[in-house]
Amino acid sequence: MDWTDADAAEQARKGDQQAFRVLVERHSQSIFRLAFRMTGNEQDAEDTVQETFLRAYKQLHRFDGRAAFSTWLYRICANCSLDLIRARKSRKEQQDSTGEGATAHWLERVAARDPSPERLSQSRQIANLLEPALQRLSEIERTAFVLRHYEGCDINQIADVLGVGANAAKHSVFRAVQKLRRALQPAWEVGAR
Amino acid sequence: MTHPDEEQLVQAYYGEIDDAFHHHLEECPECAATFDRLKEMLDSVSDYPVPERNSAYGAEVWARLVPHLPLAQPRPGWLRWWVLGPVLATLLTVAFLAGRFTEQRQTGISTTARERVLLMAISDHLERSQIVLTELVHADPQAADLASERDRARDLVSENRLLRETAVHMDDPSVVALLDQLERVLVDVANSPSALPPDDLAALQQRIESEGLLFKVRVTGANTREKGQKL
Numbered sequence: 001m002d003w004t005d006a007d008a009a010e011q012a013r014k015g016d017q018q019a020f021r022v023l024v025e026r027h028s029q030s031i032f033r034l035a036f037r038m039t040g041n042e043q044d045a046e047d048t049v050q051e052t053f054l055r056a057y058k059q060l061h062r063f064d065g066r067a068a069f070s071t072w073l074y075r076i077c078a079n080c081s082l083d084l085i086r087a088r089k090s091r092k093e094q095q096d097s098t099g100e101g102a103t104a105h106w107l108e109r110v111a112a113r114d115p116s117p118e119r120l121s122q123s124r125q126i127a128n129l130l131e132p133a134l135q136r137l138s139e140i141e142r143t144a145f146v147l148r149h150y151e152g153c154d155i156n157q158i159a160d161v162l163g164v165g166a167n168a169a170k171h172s173v174f175r176a177v178q179k180l181r182r183a184l185q186p187a188w189e190v191g192a193r
Numbered sequence: 194m195t196h197p198d199e200e201q202l203v204q205a206y207y208g209e210i211d212d213a214f215h216h217h218l219e220e221c222p223e224c225a226a227t228f229d230r231l232k233e234m235l236d237s238v239s240d241y242p243v244p245e246r247n248s249a250y251g252a253e254v255w256a257r258l259v260p261h262l263p264l265a266q267p268r269p270g271w272l273r274w275w276v277l278g279p280v281l282a283t284l285l286t287v288a289f290l291a292g293r294f295t296e297q298r299q300t301g302i303s304t305t306a307r308e309r310v311l312l313m314a315i316s317d318h319l320e321r322s323q324i325v326l327t328e329l330v331h332a333d334p335q336a337a338d339l340a341s342e343r344d345r346a347r348d349l350v351s352e353n354r355l356l357r358e359t360a361v362h363m364d365d366p367s368v369v370a371l372l373d374q375l376e377r378v379l380v381d382v383a384n385s386p387s388a389l390p391p392d393d394l395a396a397l398q399q400r401i402e403s404e405g406l407l408f409k410v411r412v413t414g415a416n417t418r419e420k421g422q423k424l
């Protein structure tokens with residue numbers, strides 16, 4: 001089935017579940033990546049993926065085709081991630097997921113990909129610092145940064161996802177970069193030859 | 194052009210700035226150095242490893258999602274769910290066993306996530322079985338047309354076998370035992386004529402009740418779901 005996203009969304013809105021299936025299968029990978037970078041752990045990302053598609057299905061009647069379907073889905077995913085992060089904070093699970101466990105996880109993944117010892121030590125430094133630093137960004141800053149840096153969204157798309165103006169979106173990206181820069185500073189001092 | 198501020202440098206990194214800026218960098222070593230440091234920092238965080246998902250991931254997400262989708266038109270949607278059930282179970286079982294035996298942790302869905310999918314599939318299966326059993330238990334022996342229950346029981350039998358196989362690999366003896374017990378009843382229903390003689394139906398009903406099967410299916414279904422959600 002070579003449906004465009006717009007066609008599939010239109011059919012799905014009329015109640016065709018198979019059309020929705022096309023959309024789910026097509027976008028699952030990218031939604032997972034976004035959810036993982038937003039939440040910082042695999043299980044939360046999986047839950048977010050499920051919730052994103054469930055919400056999308058329930059809200060299909062609100063999709064007017066003005067933005068691309070993928071942008072619309074990103075917005076839902078970003079919001080689901082934010083809901084989950086807030087719930088996690090309120091459950092005080094924050095400590096578990098930002099503490100040793102998450103960093104160790106992260107280090108394992110970095111180590112598996114970069115065997116060179118010199119780069120590894122700096123990668124380790126950055127790895128140590130990055131996820132906790134991302135966790136300390138405000139929700140809007142983290143969303144803006146993840147969309148800009150990892151997903152390659154432009155400012156208008158980010159503004160659309162966040163439901164804010166272009167200037168506010170631009171400024172959120174900037175604040176996020178500033179904070180990350182400060183947080184990662186020690187890695188550069190150690191890593192500098 | 195005056196020296197660009199920090200925010201403009203960030204914009205420049207993301208390719209949102211004009212030629213005048215690049216011109217300035219060529220002529221101003223101070224800004225060029227600042228920009229290089231920024232670039233190095235931002236490049237370094239690009240390598241944010243995300244666990245990989247294999248090409249079957251979309252289908253797995255759909256399989257987990259479909260039992261939770263609200264149904265637009267109750268009956269056709271519901272029928273589709275029935276038809277889809279065994280297919281999904283097959284897909285999930287194959288994915289589970291493949292991942293389990295090749296230990297493809299890097300390329301596949303993680304073991305935990307996979308177990309979760311399976312627990313959800315078992316729970317959905319038990320839910321569907323529960324509906325059939327409930328209908329059977331409440332059928333009037335004097336005037337029962339069991340064609341629909343029989344057809345669904347046939348689908349459930351094959352799904353049941355696949356999931357039993359999986360439960361064996363997951364080392365979950367209580368679920369295996371329940372699926373064994375369930376299979377015997379489902380097979381009998383699947384092989385019965387649609388117009389079951391009143392005595393036979395009454396006997397079947399009594400069997401379901403005396404074995405406490407409906408209750409076990411309900412409790413195990415709920416426990417399995419809860420276990421899956423906690424993983």
Ligand SMILES: [Zn+2]
Pocket residue numbers: 195196197217221223224225
């Ligand atoms: Zn300058």
